Amino acid sequence: MTVSASKFYSSGTDTTDVSLESAFFAKLKMRNGTFKLTQPSRFQELEVAFRPYLEERAGSLREILDVGVSTGLTTVELARFLKDCGAAAGIVATDLFIEAHIVELAPDFRVFCDPEGWPLQYDVRGITVRPWVRRLDYVTLAFIPLMLGRSILQPRLRSRIRAGMSRPVQMITRSLPSNGEIVFIENDIMCRSERFIHRFDMVRAANILNTGYFSSDQIHIAIENIHSYLRGPGALLMIARTNRARENAGTLFELNGNGSFAVLKRVGGGSEIEKLVLEFRPATADG
Ligand SMILES: C[S@@+](CC[C@H](N)C(=O)[O-])C[C@H]1O[C@@H](n2cnc3c(N)ncnc32)[C@H](O)[C@@H]1O
Incomplete structure (x- = not known):
């Protein structure tokens, strides 16, 4: 019951x-x-594949944004993973419904x-x-x-x-660490948040920017917002989707000096929205 x-x-x-x-x-x-769905330990193969890149950049990973976290169960795991990689990072965990x-x-x-x-x-x-x-x-x-x-x-x-x-x-996990390193904020990734601009060294969007759920135009808006939330060149973007067999397809991107994204590592053939991310170019001052 x-x-x-x-x-x-x-x-x-x-x-x-x-x-x-x-x-x-x-x-x-x-x-x-939508339902408040999430599962523990769903990103193990991503952690194995992305670990060297995060370890290499551990010193510069201070503020992380995890988008569409549901109850934040996998955010707790991300915090643990970042610590294992040597990063002392705080995480802002967002969802439409908290x-x-x-x-x-x-x-x-x-x-x-x-x-x-x-x-x-x-x-x-x-x-x-x-x-x-x-x-x-x-x-x-x-x-x-x-x-x-x-x-x-x-x-x-x-x-x-x-x-x-x-x-x-709050509809959040009780497995949260008590040190306050994870902060939950109700937020819509489709609406630009001024307080997030140029703030994050890494953004993760897992099981949210799915092509079956959002249109390409909506995904483009989300990428635009995420781009504006990244601190600058060298910042990381992790996008992943877990299928019914609990296998992941994901890509770890790095932000280039010209504002475009480059692929650092793919898992399971890469993210289904990888093309949209790679085609993204930031708007210039003259539009
Ligand atoms: C399937 S869960 C993914 C949870 C977690 N990231 C994971 O992979 O286990 C997707 C979450 O995205 C949230 N979501 C949907 N649209 C959103 C939006 N526009 N902005 C922020 N969160 C959104 C939903 O409320 C839901 O909790």
């Missing part, structure tokens, strides 16, 4: 069980239709939802009910109460949250 958000976020819950944690988050469907709330609407009815009141899980007397609609629900007509419930509850949930009548929590 799925654990309820109230139980999951209660202090007594085992803080180290990453499989229980992954199972809890994997059942949460965000309002853009903040969430537990709202008690009645004594036996709690809703776990995002800050806009989008329900992620219902909890009726400790029994969890998914708010999202799956294909079978259209056959059984279960979609009717689910959709009706959501449209009735969302405004109420949102106003409770605005009124401070909720318990705010």
Whole structure:
């Protein structure tokens, strides 16, 4: 049975069980239709292949941006990997959805939802009910109460949250190191963030800039933003995608002096968006 958000976020819950944690988050469907999916140890072959390049540059890897981290489980592994490579780096971990709330609407009815009141899980007397609609629900007509419930509850949930009548929590892993080297920020990679400009020595985008999910134009915008977030020549960009068989295709790029990217190393044939990254040229002052 799925654990309820109230139980999951209660202090007594085992803080180290990453499989229980992954199972809890994997059942949460965000309002853009994606699930909070991530898996431990998914990038081992990337770490082996990229290690020499990171070790060589360890001294200059101080600030890292990890984009689209889900719960940040693999960000914790990235932090460990960077340390193993000899880098003393801080990591900014971003995702579209990090903040969430537990709202008690009645004594036996709690809703776990995002800050806009989008329900992620219902909890009726400790029994969890998914708010999202799956294909079978259209056959059984279960979609009717689910959709009706959501449209009735969302405004109420949102106003409770605005009124401070909720318990705010973060949808992040509890396997975080306590030294504060990883900072989570809600952020959309498609929107330029001024506070990230020229800040990072390395950016990683793993399992996010996928061609099946984003159009080429959107990926171009993301590359443009990532480019602007890199500190300058010599900075690194790591792009990877894991397939169903848990194999990775990824490329480690380096930023050239002229603002273009060069390939340092490929794994599994390289990233599917490698061509887009290599074709990228920064806009000049005259456009
Ligand atoms: C499949 S998970 C990848 C998690 C982790 N990087 C990994 O490889 O295990 C993709 C994540 O990207 C996030 N995401 C989707 N669109 C995004 C955007 N425009 N900006 C930031 N994050 C986004 C989703 O919310 C989701 O958590």
